[in-house]
Amino acid sequence: MDEEHALKHLIKLTQDGKLCALEKELGVNSKIARTVNKKHFGRSGDTLLHYAARHGHLAVLKFLIKDIGLDIELYNNDYKRGLHEAASMGHEECVRFLIKEGAKVDCLKKADWTPLMMACTHQNLGIIQELLSRGANPTLKNKDGWNSFHIACREGDPIVIQHLLLVSPEVWRTESKILRTPLHTAAMHGCEEVVGILLQRCGYDPDTRDSCGVTPFMDAVRNGHISVAKLLLKEHKSSPMATDILGAQSVHQVAVTAQEEALVFLVKDLGVDVNQTATDMQLTALHYAAKEGHTSTVKTLLTLGADLHVRDKKGRTALHMACIGQHADTVRTLLQLGLADTEDISGTMAKEHAKKIEVLNVFECK
Incomplete structure (x- = not known):
């Protein structure tokens, strides 16, 4: 098997979590073992570390880092680290292991997304709690000015919203680069329960406007979320004439x-x-x-x-x-x-x- 085919075979073994076969392949071929330390594959530039973290294969991840010596901060063409992959795909044990081994908890991928932001896109409370307990900062903003709370409000899990407010009570005081608040985001996506929490626990001004002058009420009705619009009218005294x-x-x-x-x-x-x-x-x-x-x-x-x-x-x-x-x-x-x-x-x-x-x-x- 030539080197190119051998490397593709290693990717498949890593994705499938076949640790024994992976140990055997890398053990008998020291040249390949040295190569995978910094080898990036395909257009994405992923490494074996990325594949293992993405698929949640903890044993393979441990082997690659501890035995083969892969750098825990290896990043692909989008500057994603293994921690981004594990957090995004909901692999809590992998997240815990990577942080324990020294992974930077607030590392940035392309567009300045942190692992916590990635976790918030999938409403995974366990991973969110783990990252926050390890010092992840929920107030950091990506290139569009969104913090983790913005992202969580888009996804609409009230338990995640309540936990973020518990850990960081002022996290709601944020605006994107175009002045959109988490309330705009929740209203736009029809997250009624989250809107209720925001109106009860956060101090948003009625009819707060983004850079285009759009209010949360406008966001709700123009996307067909009438129940959210009614809630904004009742609890926030929003104006349908704004x-x-x-x-x-x-x-x-x-x-x-x-x-x-x-x-x-x-x-x-x-x-x-x-x-x-x-x-x-x-x-x-x-x-x-x-x-x-x-x-x-x-x-x-x-x-x-x-x-x-x-x-x-x-x-x-x-x-x-x-x-x-x-x-x-x-x-x-x-x-x-x-x-x-x-x-x-x-x-x-x-x-x-x-x-x-x-x-x-x-x-x-x-």
């Missing part, structure tokens, strides 16, 4: 994401004006839905009282927006619902926006 930096309210954002149940909730339950205009362009929710080509949402808005004939600052109706977006089905629907009779449909502004043959054909058929 605006982002473009002047858009929740009703406009929900039209963009085509969350029709949320539209009904905003208009019927909360009394939001369906024809409320956003930004200095004076766009309505109907304009936004038409531009995105959300035909079903357009119909829902009309049942809620949206005005077909409202024009923006440039004189454009929802039909013009549908033409701009080249959405033939939405154009057809709007024409059928009555916009064919508006003064400029027969040959001017709307047709000028309809560039594709398919969209123009809709007008010809009318």
Whole structure:
């Protein structure tokens, strides 16, 4: 067996956790044994240490470090160490062993992710507790400004959230580089129980805004998480009328994401004006839905009282927006619902926006 095939064979043995066979192969071939000390494999640049940690083979991991002498801080092309792999994949015994042998508990991989951050992506409380007990810092931030608490709030395990707050009571006082808080993150992903904990135990200001002016309430409704939105209204006194930096309210954002149940909730339950205009362009929710080509949402808005004939600052109706977006089905629907009779449909502004043959054909058929 040549050296290349021998090395590939070692990878397979390591991944499968076959310690005896691995000991035999490395024992009879001292040259290969010396090679694997710093050998990186494939595009990822993984070492045998990475494979062993990723697959949770503790005995193999011990053999590679103690007997073969692999450096515990070996990193691959993404700067991942064995501790990142073990923490990410939920191998608690491997995590414990690596730290005991001197692995840096807050080592950084690409984009400045720590092993604790990796553990928080998989809601593994045991590993999180182990890392924290060994000095892992939950307030460290990655390149996007997220700390471990942000990540845990995205995943939505209330037990993990409570433990992080117990160990580091001020960990919630954090914002990403675009000013998003853990509350934004939990609301966006519909983690209702976590949102409840954050509202009860943390001091977030009502309607705190990120760099785009988006509030947690906006995040909840535009992603269809109505129960979370109701919780924010009840416990946090959030405003359904708050605006982002473009002047858009929740009703406009929900039209963009085509969350029709949320539209009904905003208009019927909360009394939001369906024809409320956003930004200095004076766009309505109907304009936004038409531009995105959300035909079903357009119909829902009309049942809620949206005005077909409202024009923006440039004189454009929802039909013009549908033409701009080249959405033939939405154009057809709007024409059928009555916009064919508006003064400029027969040959001017709307047709000028309809560039594709398919969209123009809709007008010809009318």
